[in-house]
Amino acid sequence: MENGTVKGMLFDVFGTVVDWRRGIARDVAAYFAPRDLAVDADAFADAWRAQYQPSMEKVREGARGYVPLEILHLENLEVTLDAFDLSGKVDEAGRTELNKAWNRLPPWPDSVAGLTSLKARYAIATCSNGSIALMLALARYGGLPWDALLGAEIAQSYKPMPGVYLASAAAMGFAPGEVMMVAAHNDDLDAAQSAGLRTAFVHRPTEHGPEQATDLEPTGAWDFVANDLVDLARQLDA
Amino acid sequence: MENGTVKGMLFDVFGTVVDWRRGIARDVAAYFAPRDLAVDADAFADAWRAQYQPSMEKVREGARGYVPLEILHLENLEVTLDAFDLSGKVDEAGRTELNKAWNRLPPWPDSVAGLTSLKARYAIATCSNGSIALMLALARYGGLPWDALLGAEIAQSYKPMPGVYLASAAAMGFAPGEVMMVAAHNDDLDAAQSAGLRTAFVHRPTEHGPEQATDLEPTGAWDFVANDLVDLARQLDA
Numbered sequence: 001m002e003n004g005t006v007k008g009m010l011f012d013v014f015g016t017v018v019d020w021r022r023g024i025a026r027d028v029a030a031y032f033a034p035r036d037l038a039v040d041a042d043a044f045a046d047a048w049r050a051q052y053q054p055s056m057e058k059v060r061e062g063a064r065g066y067v068p069l070e071i072l073h074l075e076n077l078e079v080t081l082d083a084f085d086l087s088g089k090v091d092e093a094g095r096t097e098l099n100k101a102w103n104r105l106p107p108w109p110d111s112v113a114g115l116t117s118l119k120a121r122y123a124i125a126t127c128s129n130g131s132i133a134l135m136l137a138l139a140r141y142g143g144l145p146w147d148a149l150l151g152a153e154i155a156q157s158y159k160p161m162p163g164v165y166l167a168s169a170a171a172m173g174f175a176p177g178e179v180m181m182v183a184a185h186n187d188d189l190d191a192a193q194s195a196g197l198r199t200a201f202v203h204r205p206t207e208h209g210p211e212q213a214t215d216l217e218p219t220g221a222w223d224f225v226a227n228d229l230v231d232l233a234r235q236l237d238a
Numbered sequence: 239m240e241n242g243t244v245k246g247m248l249f250d251v252f253g254t255v256v257d258w259r260r261g262i263a264r265d266v267a268a269y270f271a272p273r274d275l276a277v278d279a280d281a282f283a284d285a286w287r288a289q290y291q292p293s294m295e296k297v298r299e300g301a302r303g304y305v306p307l308e309i310l311h312l313e314n315l316e317v318t319l320d321a322f323d324l325s326g327k328v329d330e331a332g333r334t335e336l337n338k339a340w341n342r343l344p345p346w347p348d349s350v351a352g353l354t355s356l357k358a359r360y361a362i363a364t365c366s367n368g369s370i371a372l373m374l375a376l377a378r379y380g381g382l383p384w385d386a387l388l389g390a391e392i393a394q395s396y397k398p399m400p401g402v403y404l405a406s407a408a409a410m411g412f413a414p415g416e417v418m419m420v421a422a423h424n425d426d427l428d429a430a431q432s433a434g435l436r437t438a439f440v441h442r443p444t445e446h447g448p449e450q451a452t453d454l455e456p457t458g459a460w461d462f463v464a465n466d467l468v469d470l471a472r473q474l475d476a
Contacts, residue, residue, distance in 0.1 A: 123374055133411030136361055136386050148374050149386050153409070171391070173371030 006198055006236075008172045009118060010127035010150065010165070012183035015207040017115070017229070018105035018138060021045050027101035037089055042209060047083055051076040056129065056158040066156040068131035074099050102130075103137035108204070112143050114229020119145055121238040127151040127168045127181060127192075129158050148172065160191030169197065182232065186219045193220065200224035200232055244436055244474075246410045247356060248365035248388065248403070250421035253445040255353070255467070256343035256376060259283050265339035275327060280447060285321055289314040294367065294396040304394040306369035312337050340368075341375035346442070350381050352467020357383055359476040365389045365406045365419060365430075367396050386410065398429030407435065420470065424457045431458065438462035438470055 014020045024045035032039040055072040058064040077095055081087045090098065118124055125148040126135045135149040148171070152158050155167035169179040176196035183189050184204035193199050201218040203226070208214065218225045226232035252258045262283035270277040293310040296302040315333055319325045328336065356362055363386040364373045373387040386409070390396050393405035407417040414434035421427050422442035431437050439456040441464070446452065456463045464470035 123378060125374075131411075132386060132388075132392075132409040136363075136410055139385060140361060147377060147384075148370060150370075154370075154392065171370040172374055173369075 005178055006180050007178045008123040008174045009180045010125055010168050012188050013126050013128035015204055016184040016202055017111045018107050020105050023105035024101050031098055048080045060158050060161055069129055073102055104141050107142040110228035110230045114233050115145055117233035118238045123147045123172055125150045162195040165192045165195040165197055185215050189222055190220055198223045202226050243416055244418050245416045246361040246412045247418045248363055248406050250426050251364050251366035253442055254422040254440055255349045256345050258343050261343035262339050269336055286318045298396050298399055307367055311340055342379050345380040348466035348468045352471050353383055355471035356476045361385045361410055363388045400433040403430045403433040403435055423453050427460055428458055436461045440464050
């Protein structure tokens with residue numbers, strides 16, 4: 001692809017830049033272990049995350065106004081605790097503490113180096129369903145060198161609604177075609193491409209653990225396909 | 239002051255972090271000189287900036303919806319060109335080019351070092367009347383290491399309306415009292431303090447040139463008073 005007109009890059013964060021499953025499982029285990037409660041932390045993380053997409057659906061449909069993702073995460077935690085028969089074992093302070101696990105997600109090993117290289121040539125920003133506060137916490141936790149924190153909060157909507165990509169590109173001061181969306185998820189790229197953005201698929205074959213069955217391969221005509229963010233920077237001569 | 243509860247810092251940008259007068263005068267001179275038009279570039283910069291506050295007033299009063307500052311800058315440029323009898327000499331492309339001068343303002347000599355030190359301890363973000371796109375351009379031009387770009391655009395309002403400070407603190411995930419507003423302008427700090435934020439005054443005695451008559455001294459009970467951003471970092475043990 002000719003990429004001379006690309007000025008900015010937007011990144012999905014959960015799964016593409018940070019390893020949410022490892023971070024959540026780690027903090028869930030750290031919370032329950034000293035309380036002598038046996039919990040399969042990986043399964044808990046998967047169950048919590050499984051409600052992520054459905055919980056945003058009412059906002060996308062307009063049946064519910066925009067609420068920041070932290071609120072949905074907390075509501076989804078309640079459901080997850082119920083499913084694991086742990087509702088009576090975790091008080092409100094504990095739920096607040098557990099919910100903070102989303103502020104402490106480890107970057108993939110290549111993320112900081114790849115973003116740093118890309119930043120030298122392109123403006124780089126988040127285009128996440130997470131709030132600005134959540135993105136700020138993750139950036140400071142993991143040393144992610146964003147130029148700007150964009151996405152759901154500035155659009156008051158959730159991906160894959162087209163307005164989220166368009167508002168994020170506009171906030172950078174660029175036309176949609178001057179911006180490349182980077183994600184490990186084909187549906188995210190599909191929506192970005194439909195909105196007029198360039199696209200780059202990044203392989204994250206263990207985002208959902210060793211049994212991952214989705215997004216193992218690019219399924220669309222994306223402009224770039226990369227093994228990780230360092231590889232993407234190399235392909236873009238950044 | 240006890241500053242143990244401060245988690246985030248918000249910064250005014252024009253005048254506090256970047257030297258808008260020098261940047262605008264430089265680009266105005268660079269535009270007119272090769273066109274053989276004699277223009278006092280410092281006076282032009284001062285005249286352009288003099289319409290800054292009045293031009294935001296209609297938005298603050300609600301008589302006009304929020305428009306990004308780039309639009310106001312362009313409108314104010316028309317008035318300035320008129321005042322300098324240059325309207326007929328600058329076509330639309332020229333006006334667009336001149337307006338881009340606001341994207342290329344040099345940081346004060348201490349800004350990058352001071353912000354870098356402060357960032358090690360505190361989350362740092364803009365709380366400017368400039369748009370996200372304008373802040374992004376300035377950050378990339380000057381190497382300003384912001385964690386987030388907040389202020390007028392996320393609040394859809396202009397300082398000193400209290401909502402701008404409150405929305406910016408909230409977007410960081412902090413209570414107003416956990417955030418310190420840093421500015422070279424007493425009226426900005428007055429509004430931030432009224433909104434519940436901590437305050438730090440930074441001396442910028444030549445923001446308006448050698449004849450500056452305003453904001454030469456702190457006029458309120460600010461939590462900190464600093465000579466520059468490196469001095470502020472030192473005072474905050476950052």
